[in-house]
Amino acid sequence: MFNYLIVGCGLSGVTCARLLAEKGKKVLIVEKRNHIAGNAYDFYNNDGILVHKYGPHIFHTRFKEVWDFLSRFTQWRLYQHRVLTYIDGKLVPMPINIDTINILYGTGYNSLTIHDFYDKVKRKDINIQNARDMVISKVGEELYEKFFKGYTKKQWDLYPEELDKEVTARIPIRYNRDDRYFSDKYQGIPLYGYTEMIKNMLDHENISVLLQTDYKDIQDEIKYDRMIYTGPIDYFFDFVFGKLPYRSLRFEEETLNMEYYQKVATINYPNDYDFTRITEFKHLTGQKSNKTTIMKEYAKSEGEPYYPIPTQENKELYDLYKREAKILDGVYFIGRLGKYKYTNMDVVVKEAMELIDEIE
Known part of the structure; x- marks a missing residue:
């Protein structure tokens, strides 16, 4: 019983x-x-690399009670996630920050002048109805096209105007050089x-x-x-x-004879190739090895339910x-x-x- x-x-x-x-x-x-x-779920693959079977999981929280609870069952590798996005042949920080703008446009904005850039490009007159409206109200049409439109279409098989505004409501736009993907107080990977x-x-x-x-x-x-x-x-x-519809994922894993494949754990590809991103797990786990495992992610409509x-x-x-x-x-x-x-x-x-x- x-x-x-x-x-x-x-x-x-x-x-x-x-x-x-x-x-x-x-x-x-x-x-x-x-x-x-x-x-x-994670496991050690045949080459001894700790791999996240269902795509990268990075733990982050602002809730001390959650961090304290889980800390009873694990030690942490204190890790702060950084993501680059491949745009126009360049790797730029994501979320968009001062460096993203300066690398893309060859400009020299700083924390005092970046407000002028956003004010110039964002649409202020828009009645926000959907995910597209939400983005262009923050960063304007051009950055929407470069960063969000293609990625959203790949991820959801829908364009941003077909999705609720909540999808992009939480996307942070940075007025500084903070290149961390998350800004929560507690961040890490179980050791x-x-x-x-x-x-x-x-x-x-x-x-x-x-x-x-x-x-x-x-x-x-x-x-x-x-x-x-x-x-x-x-x-x-x-x-x-x-049936409630979900997006699913297909993962393509590859182990390479090199210490590192890319500069950071995750690189997004909003406009090039069919995959949405490539993750390299050693950046997350801190493992030392002369081999490395990468994972490409492809969104699809059938399969395990991942994203409502x-x-x-x-x-x-x-x-x-x-x-x-x-x-x-x-x-x-x-x-x-x-x-x-x-x-x-x-x-x-x-x-x-x-x-x-x-x-x-």
Whole structure:
């Protein structure tokens, strides 16, 4: 007899499980994949390089309580992520900052004069309706074309004007030379990897894990009081209103006989090639090796669900499922798939902590 059945062994399910176990609750986690850790899963490849199987995961948060909680289960490699973007044959910092502008245009702006540049190019007269409007209201048409239009089309197979303004609302535009991708107070990579951290979180006598199992195959045989569901919400309801659309990814991995392939962990390619970005994992992990592994990412429409597609139509479809979910007693929907919302790892953990506070 379990107090809780948790569907999904990613970060939100595991956080719930650990907090419940520490409150004396018996928990069973059921996971359809053959490994723990969800999309944060990492492993050592044949050449000994620690690789993130489902694309790069960089942990960053402003929430001290989230950092402190996870720090119980891992030491950190204090790492601050830097991204370059390949534009017009040049590698420039992303998010756009003073150096991005100066490299692209051969100008000499500084922190006092950069405001003049943005004021000159941004569209002030625009009624912001979509993701395109949001960008050009900040940086104007030309930078939108160079940085955002092609990347968005590759990533979503939709142009920015077809996506909600929220997609680009949080894109920072820097008025300084800060070239870090994130500016949160706490940033890092688990020293021995995400899988190891999550293994430590699961290491409790009150937690049992069942891999390679669809919860629907066993839920009638397992006795439990309540369920926390982190899988796709439409699957839970047998797609009664139709399938929620997602973008998926295809990864192409290559190990090369060189110490480093590129200057930073991630380089974006908004306009050239079919892939969206190349990641080199040794920059993230700090490993020393005379080989290096890179990963190219291609967005696609079919496959594992990665990114909920933020359109008004999809939001309305999700709302139908959300209404059904609210009627249920003793079932809680959480995480990126359970809430049909792209969410950073720290927010996933924070929402799991808040859910357990609320229900226990």
